[in-house]
Amino acid sequence: MRLEGKKILLIIGGGIAAYKSLELIRAIRKEGGEVKTILTKAGTEFVTPLSVASLSGHHVYQDLFSLTDETEMGHIELSRSADLVVVAPATADLMAKAAQGLANDLASTTLLATDKRVLMAPAMNVRMWLHPATQRNVACLKQDGIGLIGPDEGAMACGEFGPGRMAEPLAILEVVIATLSAPASLPLSGKHVVITSGPTHEPIDPVRYIANRSSGKQGHAIARAAAKAGARVTLISGPVTLPDPEGVQVIHVEDARAMLQAVEQALPADVAIFCAAVADWRVASAGTQKIKKEKAGPPHIELTENPDILATIAQAKTHRPPLVIGFAAETEHVLAHAQAKRIKKQCDWIVANDVSPASGVMGGDQNTVHLLRGETVSSWPLMDKTAVAEALVHEIALALKTSSHENQ
Ligand code: PMT
Numbered sequence: 032m033r034l035e036g037k038k039i040l041l042i043i044g045g046g047i048a049a050y051k052s053l054e055l056i057r058a059i060r061k062e063g064g065e066v067k068t069i070l071t072k073a074g075t076e077f078v079t080p081l082s083v084a085s086l087s088g089h090h091v092y093q094d095l096f097s098l099t100d101e102t103e104m105g106h107i108e109l110s111r112s113a114d115l116v117v118v119a120p121a122t123a124d125l126m127a128k129a130a131q132g133l134a135n136d137l138a139s140t141t142l143l144a145t146d147k148r149v150l151m152a153p154a155m156n157v158r159m160w161l162h163p164a165t166q167r168n169v170a171c172l173k174q175d176g177i178g179l180i181g182p183d184e185g186a187m188a189c190g191e192f193g194p195g196r197m198a199e200p201l202a203i204l205e206v207v208i209a210t211l212s213a214p215a216s217l218p219l220s221g222k223h224v225v226i227t228s229g230p231t232h233e234p235i236d237p238v239r240y241i242a243n244r245s246s247g248k249q250g251h252a253i254a255r256a257a258a259k260a261g262a263r264v265t266l267i268s269g270p271v272t273l274p275d276p277e278g279v280q281v282i283h284v285e286d287a288r289a290m291l292q293a294v295e296q297a298l299p300a301d302v303a304i305f306c307a308a309v310a311d312w313r314v315a316s317a318g319t320q321k322i323k324k325e326k327a328g329p330p331h332i333e334l335t336e337n338p339d340i341l342a343t344i345a346q347a348k349t350h351r352p353p354l355v356i357g358f359a360a361e362t363e364h365v366l367a368h369a370q371a372k373r374i375k376k377q378c379d380w381i382v383a384n385d386v387s388p389a390s391g392v393m394g395g396d397q398n399t400v401h402l403l404r405g406e407t408v409s410s411w412p413l414m415d416k417t418a419v420a421e422a423l424v425h426e427i428a429l430a431l432k433t434s435s436h437e438n439q
Pocket of ligand 1: 229244246247249250305307309337338339340342357358359372384392416
């Protein structure tokens, strides 16, 4: 029971994903948490107050000016009595209101009045999500410290495809647990860490792809270590066979372009660590049908360069995380090549590792790394990837502590 004694205020907005919130209520209660709910007027078009009340075991709050609701619990008290406020589904309208500080109904007033942490799980049509107005609101909300979970990418109820689906209830549950269980005194408490991990798969046609041997073990170990150190962690993972680390928000992507988009959506962050083995190239025009084996011989496949995620984020004009860490996978002249990469990509630190086949690093359980911070090089002995992750997280915590002291 990972939410024993915890109180969650769930605001259910008006979107088709509202039905998933019923599952979320059950999942939170199964972990021992108490759920009070606010159901917006639009939300009642998708789920009934009766279902919400039956599942939560509590009265459902609906109106700002309801005499009964205000007598039972005023909206200010409602906003403060919870340990955490979760908005799911967070519609474009609710997010816009919260970003602007509007307070013209019970949900928006509660969001403005609360002194508790707020998590939002956006759900809307892909065009609405990608609209510059929504993206401006997203940036504002993140700036205000509101945590965003998702949205996921996939087929939508409206028939379109893309980002906008509400994150699955169990994924939201993990973030709720991680947020509530991070004690304020851990080394990375209150910090947001974004990590990429695993390979990317670049499609050739619907059945074939270009890949590499990265297993995700090192990146996932860093995500686990950062979460253990109290950080809110967003792990953007390429295709791997590893389970999602507990207490971490995991965004699954296939190719480099989707990975870059997911990283940009996850910002701002205090630290970004780029451990993924991103394919440098993709097929210029991937076939929509399986390429046939022709008598004329093998097909000519033209490659084009993928975006460099690390360089893009390290050189970003807005939302550049204060600490950007790259990895350098080298097979020769490890230190020299890694230093050149750090300077070229403009990241703060780079972790160099020898990935020549004899090292067994790609896919294996151990790693020998060198941490390059400017001209300073620390060479660590052969260690399990978990130990490398913990040592790296330790160095990160020290660096953030030092920089916060310097800024005081
Ligand atoms: O996954 P494992 O099996 O545990 O193996 C771990 C690992 C060997 C993959 C890991 O430790 C590692 O070295 N990751 C970086 C792999 C890599 O792509 O290195 P690179 O030298 O090609 O790239 C340098 C940096 O640029 C990396 O931070 C990489 O994530 C980033 N990059 C590269 C290309 C690209 N298009 N975008 C990027 O962001």
